[in-house]
Amino acid sequence: MALADAWLSGQLGGVLETGTMERLVAYTHAPFYLVFGRWQLAGELGTAFYGTAIGYVTYAIAKQVTTRRNAVLAAGAVVFWPSIVYRSVVIQREVLVALSMLTTVWVALRLTQPNRLYEHFPEEDVWRTAHWTKRLPATDIALLLVAVGVIYITRKENLAVVGISLVVALALRNRDVPWRFVVVGGLLLPVLAYFTLNFADFVGGSTALTPAGLDRFAHLRARGGSAYLTDLHYRSWLDIALYAPVKIVYFLFSPLPWQVDSLTDLLAGVSGWGLFVATLLSGRGFVLLRAHPEKRATLAAYAISGITAYAIIEMNSGAAFRRRIQFVPIILLLAVVALTSVSFRQRSDQATRESIVSAETESTTTMRRD
Template sequence: MDKATKQALPVFAVAFCIRIVAAIITTVTNLNPDSTADAVRFENTAALIAQGILKGEPYLLTSGSLKITEFLIPLSSPEIYKLWGTFLAPFWLLPGPSGLYARLGTAFLGAFAIYNVYVLARYYHSHRAGVIATLPMMFYPSIVAVHSTLLREALVLFGITTAARVLLVPSNKRSRLISYVLAGGLLHVALLLRDDNVIVYAAAIATAVTGYAITSGYLSKRTLGIGAALSPIGFVLSLPVIQDGIEFLARTRELRARGRAVYLPDVIPQTVFELAAFSWIGAVYFLYAPFPWMIETMPDLLVGIEGIVSMGFTLAGMWGIRSMIQKNKPVTAGLIVGLVLAVVLYGVGTVNYGTGMRHRQMFLWVIFLFGGIGIAEQIEFKWAFQSENSPDLRSGQISDRE
């Protein structure tokens, strides 16, 4: 076992153990607020599909069914309860506490996503950066709570971060083609479960690919100049599509504007200019709410503290971005574009910080990645059982990278 794997295993082990305990508590008690509503419906649907499998027809006991093409064709928008229920159904074919088995499965996926972020931070900076970047993901109560339920967010996060690791961290054990195919399959699964992220993935990948084309010399300055000159025309031509997207986000806000955790329910952008004006406000609420004036319960307080920590990681991320730009500009640009687009779209479409708390987990890892690198860049740490002369302590770079 190489050094990189030895250092990564404790990160995965701690994250998984925390989630195992949370999954057991969620199974035997009603303490987890995220284990109701959608989670219960997913569980019931999975149990019905498993019973149908035993009778020879998976969707015998459900209303309607899914065709194989709905699993294979991206953006086919299958009914989400049947889709995710189909993924979970095999756990109900096992003897014993099927719900616990399924929660342990989502716990494993959540812990593996944390491992992915560690590997990314370690590769682009150091072991220190990897540990720091994963600490919030390991211990945030809101993230642990979601990863110990039957919600789909753990698999989506696993798909996104594993695809990022496969694409952005080279390996001698697989070819570039295999990496592309594997990443495409992972993003396909993530899109099946959350197809509204397609624009985010496409923009991030397109930015990174364009950056590589520029730095590699495949795109000349003349080509870039022509592209820049034509971009306003492209924007004008795409205005009808953009307006349709704005109307969709407005309808989403109206539908979600209910419940105790609602915020700014009367603010509904209807035009491009209104969207631009509100985008940064919506993004701030999406990433960091609830704020002190919104806190009413103990869970609110815990999530509010998370928001303060996330603000700190965001500020430290400025240093992290500067460090990553020096190592790989296209990757850094792709991550930034994907993050900004995601928080703007979700910030405008989200009007309830309970929903926002679940959805932002898909993208906060990028902030933690940049923030972990930034903190490791600026602050020296002395890890337990590490000598003063350790290379990681002196520089945090060459000795502990993959």
């Protein structure tokens, strides 16, 4: 509100004495206060606008791997999904984080288009590294840079997930040139090494990327009545690996039925339980994307790395409810692909059966007439 008032009075800078993240949220919402006035509803409309944009980005992602009809259905499911609807009227950074993360996924999917220039220059192109991004439009690069900038300001630990997704996409883009595939795939090592060595900087503390450090960081988040698995502790990397499946279940689907003790928990639980069904369907949807192996591999790299990383360090169902909206659109997209394929197959089988019955009836009637 203060920023909008300053703009109206002609003052453009030096208004906000806040952190960079809060300043970004203020700048992205101030235009709505400028238009609708000094109401909290104006800021909520701003968040709702960015929340609705998540549906559009989901549509753009889905168009890369499935039909327009499925893309529309996936976008609709995302826009009206309970957790995304709820987060889309609360003035926080979560919607901006999710929108930026999904934008990087969209660009990553476009990156997977193989660079086939070497087919036209078989002797020359092998040595041309400049062609690696030749076919990627400047607008895509600009969007990627903006999205990465927003992620760095709002939740920079997510850059590890973005890095993994982009490296996988680039490696698959160059899959037809073996040496490039190996070189780009090898970029995963420095990406992960940098994150490992600078883990404390990413999470904003002095925690090292060790089992003890992760355990300390996770338990710092296990506060309040929404905390779960508080008796669980990491003493080795084996503990982290063994507990990961359980932690993933809690991260994606909490509050689980035995955690519900209020109406708020029940309403939040409906979203998690619905997501459980969608996750079961998503496996089939992933298989059905066999026509786009490189794109489904990129989606898998994003979802698996992100969900696993968050699950390991998350121990609060309220925070999990907020932060999983970054991955819900991918799960719902795969679930929609699975559901529409079942529906189509049932109709096809029914049509086949009806044609057979019709043929049998026609032949019987003809024989009787004869």
